[in-house]
């Protein structure tokens with residue numbers, strides 16, 4: 001099926017996670033389907049943080065869950081270090097899943113309220129070992145300590161006795177107790193106060209270095225993603241619009257939707273220019289019957305006949321900057337794509 005292309009994928013040998021043509025559909029009744037994710041491809045190199053950003057309902061969580069195969073995608077492949085997870089079954093799949101862990105948006109409801117914190121963090125160890133209670137206790141203590149929760153105080157308390165930020169720290173401890181290679185963070189700070197958000201983001205950055213982690217960081221807030229990501233992928237209605245090195249995406253967004261997101265970033269960043277020529281308009285389309293051609297066309301001020309007819313494919317416009325749009329705000333006309341560092345990007349109609 002037509003996707004938004006794979007020009008942005010790097011050689012498989014250079015990446016840890018490689019997702020190709022990922023499709024996830026859900027039954028919607030009456031023989032219809034929710035096209036939650038429609039053929040996206042992305043990759044993440046070891047030690048890198050990929051930000052996955054887009055508005056509510058665009059398919060971010062579905063993508064994260066499909067990567068850990070909960071549930072497995074409708075079609076497409078998810079490879080971790082060259083192994084296609086979609087082809088694994090039983091024990092092999094369960095073992096592979098321990099190498100990828102996910103932390104969720106709502107820290108309090110993601111923890112079992114009836115269990116004590118020591119048991120919550122030990123949950124993965126009960127499945128995967130070690131079985132020795134003393135070893136388990138040591139690991140739980142080590143991880144709680146690493147996330148800034150006093151293990152002696154917390155181990156016998158229950159989740160409702162902790163704040164949202166503390167619960168998110170406990171969720172992180174539970175995710176890291178298996179020492180995963182890849183951590184998928186699904187809007188881990190969006191339910192928290194701004195002051196606590198910064199603490200959790202700093203903690204994730206520290207743990208990333210300490211535990212040699214690779215991160216996929218899902219958010220709808222571009223300002224949050226910018227600070228933590230090396231590379232950012234922008235999603236709209238189940239498709240990828242733009243993939244770029246973080247600074248390049250913020251300084252010269254090429255897709256009209258990215259430009260809209262940059263302009264509506266809730267935490268103002270003086271380095272971000274808001275393009276007033278791109279405004280949010282048009283009706284919000286449904287993932288049950290997405291628009292033909294470019295899925296953003298019903299809201300895009302630049303849409304024309306080709307946008308309705310032909311789905312745009314991902315094209316390179318800068319050294320690490322790719323966009324799927326027939327009329328990008330940034331062109332590659334004057335971009336020297338050689339890796340010399342002297343590349344220039346021409347912008348269309350931007351100040």
Ligand SMILES: Nc1ncnc2c1ncn2[C@@H]1O[C@H](COP(=O)(O)OP(=O)(O)OP(=O)(O)O)[C@@H](O)[C@H]1O
Nearest residue numbers: 026034036055056057058059060061062063220287
């Ligand atoms: N199990 C399901 N059954 C049916 N539809 C689903 C299911 N899970 C997700 N969807 C639909 O798929 C689309 C994508 O949902 P998803 O939760 O991935 O979006 P999201 O980008 O994570 O949004 P948010 O920012 O609100 O968390 C939505 O239209 C959602 O209603």
Ligand code: SF4
Nearest residue numbers: 294297300307325326
């Ligand atoms: S392809 Fe057309 S409709 Fe889609 S974002 Fe680009 S200009 Fe707008």
Ligand SMILES: [Mg+2]
Nearest residue numbers: 060061062186
């Ligand atoms: Mg979500």
